[in-house]
Amino acid sequence: MSLNTVMPIGRDSKMQNFRVVVMGTGGVGKSSIISKFMNDKFTEVHKETIEELHRHQMRFDSGSVEIDILDTAGSLQFPAMRKLAIATGDAFFLVFSANNPESFEIVKHLRDEIKEQKQKGQYSIVVVANKTDLDIEENHSHAVTESVVCMDWEEKFITTSAKTGDNIECVFQALEDKIRERMVNLKKKRLSFFRRISMPVMRMTKSETATTALVEIKPRPQSMKN
Ligand SMILES: Nc1nc2c(ncn2[C@@H]2O[C@H](COP(=O)(O)OP(=O)(O)OP(=O)(O)O)[C@@H](O)[C@H]2O)c(=O)[nH]1
Numbered sequence: 001m002s003l004n005t006v007m008p009i010g011r012d013s014k015m016q017n018f019r020v021v022v023m024g025t026g027g028v029g030k031s032s033i034i035s036k037f038m039n040d041k042f043t044e045v046h047k048e049t050i051e052e053l054h055r056h057q058m059r060f061d062s063g064s065v066e067i068d069i070l071d072t073a074g075s076l077q078f079p080a081m082r083k084l085a086i087a088t089g090d091a092f093f094l095v096f097s098a099n100n101p102e103s104f105e106i107v108k109h110l111r112d113e114i115k116e117q118k119q120k121g122q123y124s125i126v127v128v129a130n131k132t133d134l135d136i137e138e139n140h141s142h143a144v145t146e147s148v149v150c151m152d153w154e155e156k157f158i159t160t161s162a163k164t165g166d167n168i169e170c171v172f173q174a175l176e177d178k179i180r181e182r183m184v185n186l187k188k189k190r191l192s193f194f195r196r197i198s199m200p201v202m203r204m205t206k207s208e209t210a211t212t213a214l215v216e217i218k219p220r221p222q223s224m225k226n
């Protein structure tokens, strides 16, 4: 699927649902990243978010997936709201500002909270270093942060600029990859479940199997037919 196939959707009960929660401290560019991706729009004005839900559809070979993108409050968030956001998330974009090292500290705390609240394998994280268009002198070196995220945490790290649009698609491409991974794992789990429940048949003796087969192909008695 290409990112161009992401489109607004109506409700479809049969569609699989996947929620990505966008978190990070105030002003790091969470809403700007979403707006750039969804509407190709960027505004210099900072309007603090309370909470906003965006909905899109991604199409995969095996079907469509409904994507809820939850844009959270950076500075105005209550702990209970954050807890709920974490509880309902399948994936998390943890955003910090490339020119503000303290905003990465918040990302660390958020990751800890997610890890505490959710079970391993139940969620995916993408760490986003935004505002890379700002003067290089102002920019904090990515090397250390990137190695912490990629080597220690083993999570995906992407540098972006919501202003220029640089790498914005990569963030959502990473999400797409995570969903695909999740779908494959789910399929594998289902297959192993079916293998497990078919085990007793495999343990049957030859004669038992033959009897079972006979019972299965025996025609329906005449008396039972209408
Ligand atoms: N130069 C530059 N400015 C950016 C970028 N992304 C966002 N901004 C600016 O940073 C400010 C905050 O952006 P928002 O997207 O509102 O940040 P937020 O994380 O959603 O903020 P809260 O909703 O308050 O948590 C705005 O003035 C944006 O114009 C970027 O990549 N580069």
Ligand SMILES: [Mg+2]
Binding pocket: 030, 031, 032, 047, 048, 049, 071, 072, 073, 074
């Ligand atoms: Mg916002």
